[in-house]
Amino acid sequence: MARKQRHDRQSNEQELEEFLGALTLEGRSAHSIGAYRRDLEALLAALPGPLDEVRPADLRECFRRQQQTGRSPSSINRAIGATRSFCRFLYEEGRLETNPAQALRSIRLGPPLAPKHLTVTEVQRLLSLPDTDTSTGRRDYAILMVLYNTGLRVGELCALGRDDVHLPAEGWGALQVVGKGRRLHRLPVNRPAADALLAYLADRDDGEPALFLNRSGNRFSVRGIALLVNRYLRAAGITDRSGPHLLRHTFATHALRARPNLRAVQELLGHAWVTTTQRYTHLEVEDLQAQVAELPANHLHGVSLGLALPNSGGAPRPALTVQRASTAAAVGGSGPSPTEQAAGR
Secondary structure (H helix, E strand, O other): OOOOOOOOHHHHHHHHHHHHHHHHHOOOOHHHHHHHHHHHHHHHHHOOOOHHHOOHHHHHHHHHHHHHOOOOHHHHHHHHHHHHHHHHHHHHOOOOOOOOOOOOOOOOOOOOOOOOOOOHHHHHHHHOOOOOOOHHHHHHHHHHHHHHHHOOOHHHHHHOEHHHEEOOOOOOEEEEEEOHHHOEEEEEEOHHHHHHHHHHHOOOOOOOOEOOEOOOOOEOOHHHHHHHHHHHHHHOOOOOOOOOHHHHHHHHHHHHHHOOOHHHHHHHHOOOOHHHHHHHOOOOHHHHHHHHHOOHHHHOOOOOOOOOOEOOOOOEOOOOOOOHHHHHHHOOOOOOOHHHHHHHO
């Protein structure tokens, strides 16, 4: 294939628009397109010349400077991924003689931080706040219930139409959702969330197709839902975490604790890769304590260790004592303990 070189930044900017247009045709969300645009515009501005004159070392240096400025590793890796995709697009279209990003590698990340989530008590406090004696309160309650009980992304929630909701009088309901990459999937809706939706829809006497309307009677925007959720979070005394995505994280965390089926939760969340869902398999201190509590050692009453442990007042505590007989019984043995065997050698 003949390669056609470009020698100015303006042509790269035009090619960027073509690339973003191709991503749009692939079904990428507006949010993803915006992230690609920001990352690639920053890259083109930082490079020493147009892309057909850029060396792999120039790209590595660009991202090294981003690290030095304190940009987060995950954001840098997102920009690296965008750069690889953009350069591959230009190479395959015949705009570049060589692909300078072909060998570009992501930077190493530490152990992923567990997504922030709410405790069950905090969820109960949050859901108790909407005044369900009013139509606005019933709407807000339905929004919070759907976000928590389905794990929807806020963009997916805003895009829902009334025709996307199936709510029988009894049993489970369902939502038809268009997720990332325009993937269509059907989500189950439990009875509490279904009842909340039915109560809200009973107040609707308009012909608007959108499921959730703001006070102006228009479809809720992502920002509008974020403001609503944050207002209730603050009212619940939750100020260190925010945003509707917090309820998605909470849904995933609680779902995996209730029934640790990673594949099922992946499907519910609409993740393309199970590794994305694995972020939610984090363990709290209580989880670790519960795991250790199941060890046989917790039922052992062992030998006197002769240790005098100081208490908070500085005085020694009684020595730790355990009964050997209980030790043997707990591990299912009836013969002498390993200590006794050693002593008898």
